[in-house]
Amino acid sequence: GQNIDQPTEMTATEGAIVQINCTYQTSGFNGLFWYQQHAGEAPTFLSYNVLDGLEEKGRFSSFLSRSKGYSYLLLKELQMKDSASYLCAGLNTGGFKTIFGAGTRLFVKA
Amino acid sequence: GAGVSQTPSNKVTEKGKYVELRCDPISGHTALYWYRQSLGQGPEFLIYFQGTGAADDSGLPNDRFFAVRPEGSVSTLKIQRTERGDSAVYLCASSLTKVGGGSAGELFFGEGSRLTVL
Numbered sequence: 001g002q003n004i005d006q007p008t009e010m011t012a013t014e015g016a017i018v019q020i021n022c023t024y025q026t027s028g029f030n031g032l033f034w035y036q037q038h039a040g041e042a043p044t045f046l047s048y049n050v051l052d053g054l055e056e057k058g059r060f061s062s063f064l065s066r067s068k069g070y071s072y073l074l075l076k077e078l079q080m081k082d083s084a085s086y087l088c089a090g091l092n093t094g095g096f097k098t099i100f101g102a103g104t105r106l107f108v109k110a
Numbered sequence: 111g112a113g114v115s116q117t118p119s120n121k122v123t124e125k126g127k128y129v130e131l132r133c134d135p136i137s138g139h140t141a142l143y144w145y146r147q148s149l150g151q152g153p154e155f156l157i158y159f160q161g162t163g164a165a166d167d168s169g170l171p172n173d174r175f176f177a178v179r180p181e182g183s184v185s186t187l188k189i190q191r192t193e194r195g196d197s198a199v200y201l202c203a204s205s206l207t208k209v210g211g212g213s214a215g216e217l218f219f220g221e222g223s224r225l226t227v228l
Binding site: 004033035041042043044045048087089091094096097098099100101102103 | 141143145150151152153154155158160165166201215216217218219220221222
């Protein structure tokens with residue numbers, strides 16, 4: 001199977017740091033994506049990890065451990081506009097099919 | 111165009127009817143995907159095209175669903191004998207290529223077609 005698991009909801013405070021975790025079955029995927037989706041809008045690409053380690057991009061960072069089937073998205077200096085769903089997605093071993101988790105709804109409060 | 115364009119943005123139909131949903135990908139993107147998203151869920155893979163051919167249609171739920179991309183650009187998702195359970199947002203996405211060649215293969219999504227079957 002190609003299960004991708006992530007928490008359903010998280011709440012954090014403006015200005016804080018939040019980490020959204022994602023676990024997946026290692027046999028199915030070559031790399032991990034994170035997408036952001038605001039309510040009523042299309043998903044937009046945030047990051048892609050194919051090698052182990054941390055990739056930093058401004059306020060957002062993404063980490064991957066392939067041996068553990070684990071990834072996280074780290075959001076720093078949270079802003080109200082960061083309230084959205086964050087989708088963890090695996091790229092299948094064929095290299096063309098992206099499989100999405102159910103998403104984590106992040107609520108940022110003042 | 112500048113982005114992925116999907117029409118119609120909203121479609122309300124009656125159970126048993128036929129519907130077509132259209133996707134116009136980003137110019138030059140050879141890969142095109144259809145996903146279906148229900149409320150509170152992530153996008154569910156339906157079908158993938160590389161050029162004109164359906165490289166993987168394993169996500170199509172049954173034979174009422176069919177998709178074409180005759181000239182390797184615009185794609186149409188066709189649903190026959192619609193059922194209430196088909197109600198969802200149908201998302202189209204395109205990408206420059208599959209992973210490799212300097213591209214992460216990230217998907218560029220359209221705004222979706224919201225299908226409601228009464």
